[in-house]
Each structure stands twice: as C-alpha cells, then as structure tokens.
Amino acid sequence: MIVVHHLNNSRSQRVLWALEELGVPYEVKRYERDLKTNLAPNTLKKVHPLGKSPVITDGSITVAESGAIIEYLAQTYGGDDFTPDIGTEAHRQYIYWLHFAEGTLMPQLLLKIIFEKILKSTMPFFVKPIARGIVKKVMKGYVGPNITGNLDFIESHLKNNEWFAGEELSGADIQMSFPLEAWVAKSSNDNNYPEITAYVKRFQARSAYQKALKSGGHYDYA
Incomplete structure (x- = not known):
C-alpha cells in the first residue's frame, strides 16, 4: 500500500487529493512542523535525504517532489485518467x-x-x-x-x-x-x-x- 508521508499544512495535501481522485488505497503517516522554525521534523530524513514533504513510499519505491509523485501515480495507477493522450x-x-x-x-x-x-x-x-x-x-x-x-x-x-x-x-x-x-x-x-x-x-x-x-x-x- 502507498504510504503518504504527510506534513501538516503542506504540498502533500494535493497528493492525498490525487490518490482520492484515482481511488487508490493509501495510508497517511503524519509529521508536524516545528512550531518555531515551521520546518519539517528531522524524522522525515529517514524517508528521503532532503527531509521534505511530499514524499510517498510504494513498497520498495520512494518518490519525492509533488510533480514526480503525480506522474508516478498517473502512470502506475491512472489508466486512462489523469494524463491526456500523448501528442495532443x-x-x-x-x-x-x-x-x-x-x-x-x-x-x-x-x-x-x-x-x-x-x-x-x-x-x-x-x-x-x-x-x-x-x-x-x-x-x-x-x-x-x-x-x-x-x-x-x-x-x-x-x-x-x-x-x-x-x-x-x-x-x-x-x-x-x-x-x-x-x-x-x-x-x-x-x-x-x-x-x-x-x-x-x-x-x-x-x-x-x-x-x-x-x-x-x-x-x-x-
């Protein structure tokens, strides 16, 4: 199952939306911003070296950057949805x-x-x-x-x-x-x-x- 490493109030919210539109089951692992710096916690670096969200794991696959995640989800789970026909x-x-x-x-x-x-x-x-x-x-x-x-x-x-x-x-x-x-x-x-x-x-x-x-x-x- 896809795990969304979700940072509160961040770009990862749109990844959750993408998964809901595609009807793909997922699990949310929550991370909270530091109240003083507003930065993501260091624990996110265990998922991806940059320690930023959004990032997803799909089995042994880790994908970071929201645009790359959307492309991955569309290609892997989208079928005819989410991506218009190439050449159009x-x-x-x-x-x-x-x-x-x-x-x-x-x-x-x-x-x-x-x-x-x-x-x-x-x-x-x-x-x-x-x-x-x-x-x-x-x-x-x-x-x-x-x-x-x-x-x-x-x-x-x-x-x-x-x-x-x-x-x-x-x-x-x-x-x-x-x-x-x-x-x-x-x-x-x-x-x-x-x-x-x-x-x-x-x-x-x-x-x-x-x-x-x-x-x-x-x-x-x-």
Whole structure:
C-alpha cells in the first residue's frame, strides 16, 4: 500500500487529493512542523535525504517532489485518467502546467512571503529603514510584477478552459491547486481574478478533495 508521508499544512495535501481522485488505497503517516522554525521534523530524513514533504513510499519505491509523485501515480495507477493522450494539445498543456506550478509560479509567491516576513520582523532600528527599503524596491520592481504577470496569464487561460489541460481534470490541476488556493486564501479581498477564484472553489467542492481534507487534517488554504 502507498504510504503518504504527510506534513501538516503542506504540498502533500494535493497528493492525498490525487490518490482520492484515482481511488487508490493509501495510508497517511503524519509529521508536524516545528512550531518555531515551521520546518519539517528531522524524522522525515529517514524517508528521503532532503527531509521534505511530499514524499510517498510504494513498497520498495520512494518518490519525492509533488510533480514526480503525480506522474508516478498517473502512470502506475491512472489508466486512462489523469494524463491526456500523448501528442495532443491537451497533453502539451498538461506537461506545461505540471511544470509551471513549481517552476514559475511558486518561486515568486515564496519570495513574496519571505519579504513580507522580513518587513514584519524585529531588527535594530538603524538597519530597519535600509532593509525595508531594499525589500520594497525588490517587491515593486521584480516580485510584484512577476506575480501579476503570472496571475494575468492564468486568469486568461481559465477564461476559456474549465481545467488546465483539456475538458477533464488531470494531474496538472492537482499540481496547480496548491499555489492557487494559497494565493486565493491570502488574497480574499482581491477581486481582480474571478476566474482563478471560481476555479479554486470548483476543485475544492469535489468529493475527492473533501475526502482528502479529512485524511490530511487541518489545512489553512481550504
């Protein structure tokens, strides 16, 4: 049986969702973040050297990285589900969005979170104006415009597509779920992206998603 090494409030929630959509039996082994550092516990390093989640074990096989896990599950247990036919436009979109989520979108969102923490952190009074000046300049000149560009691009795609790759939900939607629902949860007053907001509500309403929430426990972005 597949074991999901599940870190609370993390990307591994979407792996649980993928398994529920595929109807694959699984077991959840829970790990809790350090309350001070917010990092995963060292016990996860016994599963994978980097000690990060998500990671699954399937018998003697260990797979880390959510995109790789989704590909593995689709190829091993998906049958005709989760992956559009190779050579089709839907498959090209599937590959693109599967990589876009962590390769393009998440780095900018993480930079935003880090810089916002810096602005709120305690620091010597003589350092504060310099640090905050640098942060605001980078946010205004680089991070902010990149996030806006990415969200505009996604919003445009979702205006013409119910799902990211074709007419059916695929692994690309599982992969894109985490950054988009995190953004929606933290930007509840932003009405500039109605298609993204509707998309997040659409997949969160799925019965498989709701079952995954019960398996994973508390999840801030739901």
